Amino acid sequence: MSEYVLLGAEVVAVTVLVMGLYFPRHRRRDLVVAYFAVNIGVLAVASALATSNTGTGLGLGLALFGVLSIIRLRSTELDQHEVAYFFSALALGLLGALQTASIWRNLGLMALILVVMTIVDHGRLLGRFQQQIVVLDAAVSDRAELVARLEQLMGGRVHSARLLRIDLINESTVVDVRWTETPRRRTAAVRQPEFAMPRS
Known part of the structure; x- marks a missing residue:
């Protein structure tokens, strides 16, 4: 049983x-x-x-x-x-x-x-922690510049950026990125201006 x-x-x-x-x-x-x-x-x-x-x-x-x-x-x-x-x-x-x-x-x-x-x-x-393979349209070998570009692109903090490939001919960089999303600030809704209808 x-x-x-x-x-x-x-x-x-x-x-x-x-x-x-x-x-x-x-x-x-x-x-x-x-x-x-x-x-x-x-x-x-x-x-x-x-x-x-x-x-x-x-x-x-x-x-x-x-x-x-x-x-x-x-x-x-x-x-x-x-x-x-x-x-x-x-x-x-x-x-x-x-x-x-x-x-x-x-x-x-x-x-x-x-x-x-x-x-x-x-x-x-662990939803804020992300991993992604990113292809940049530039050949970037300097780590500080690479991290700055990635943080601007991802909108978060980069914890690890491992270079996978740098193509100097086609001007591209392939990077394995580990990053954390930053909480987005809530923007106040913009009120649309009120327009008076023209009187006939």
């Missing part, structure tokens, strides 16, 4: 992870399908391996986790937060399939994953 409770809890957990956290925040539909497919696939395979009589189910399940965790989709580039959701979906699948001494331990670990992802991926926690 506890096995079915654990499986049900895992399905609820991955649904919360994908539909409650990831999709409302990042709106990438193709990865929703990938997260569910990877999670349920790992859940099914790890569950079958855990009940095998060879006694290698747990080891093979962990090996499966290690192999799948380093898979990167080559057809599209994944951001690091999307990789983190892949890790979370894989971990939930294993926790839902592998039987431990206490079912509450697995349930607690599932809840821990959801709580951590809820907090660390929240926009208000």
Whole structure:
């Protein structure tokens, strides 16, 4: 009976992870399908391996986790937060399939994953800190001038500006920029002047 409770809890957990956290925040539909497919696939395979009589189910399940965790989709580039959701979906699948001494331990670990992802991926926690590859239409080698240009362009404080390429022929500079957005000042709304309609 506890096995079915654990499986049900895992399905609820991955649904919360994908539909409650990831999709409302990042709106990438193709990865929703990938997260569910990877999670349920790992859940099914790890569950079958855990009940095998060879006694290698747990080891093979962990090996499966290690192999799948380093898979990167080559057809599209994944951001690091999307990789983190892949890790979370894989971990939930294993926790839902592998039987431990206490079912509450697995349930607690599932809840821990959801709580951590809820907090660390929240926009208000580190939303002001940004990273971007910037291409300037000038060849800039002086660091002080480069930082000044980037801060003017970004409208914030530059913490790191790593030169990736300087093209002296085409006059361009490619920079990996880590910067912080400055809170924009609210400007008072300008009242439009009232014009009197000419009398007929």
